[in-house]
Amino acid sequence: MLTPKSLLEYRSRLQSLLQKFEKARDSVSRDLTDSPNHPEESDAPDPSSTNSSDQRDHQPDQQVAVGSLLVEVHLADKIDAALQRLQNGQFGLCAQCGKAIDTNRLEIIPYARCCVDCERLEVPSI
Numbered sequence: 001m002l003t004p005k006s007l008l009e010y011r012s013r014l015q016s017l018l019q020k021f022e023k024a025r026d027s028v029s030r031d032l033t034d035s036p037n038h039p040e041e042s043d044a045p046d047p048s049s050t051n052s053s054d055q056r057d058h059q060p061d062q063q064v065a066v067g068s069l070l071v072e073v074h075l076a077d078k079i080d081a082a083l084q085r086l087q088n089g090q091f092g093l094c095a096q097c098g099k100a101i102d103t104n105r106l107e108i109i110p111y112a113r114c115c116v117d118c119e120r121l122e123v124p125s126i
């Protein structure tokens, strides 16, 4: 059973997670769109930019980094949805069957959308 206090804790956890992922989302969209007028341009220290003598091609690393960032952006959407469920009182309830999601599961994955049983059905293990 989720108490109002634990809901507040989940909310602050989700919000701090979301902030972290929104930074990742910002850096991805900055890379993809190459926006010239980004307001937060100066807050990310980039030591490699001063080291112009080393011009090795880091493309494989960059591809891995962007790939993991895209996973994080996907997570940010889940966290966003979880915060919305907190607002409308649906948090902690399975989106599939409507049963309460196990609190141990919410401890590990506070943005979980489904209970363990439905998640198992939704994502078949190979």
Ligand SMILES: [Zn+2]
Pocket: 094, 095, 096, 097, 098, 099, 114, 115, 116, 117, 118, 119
């Ligand atoms: Zn379910």
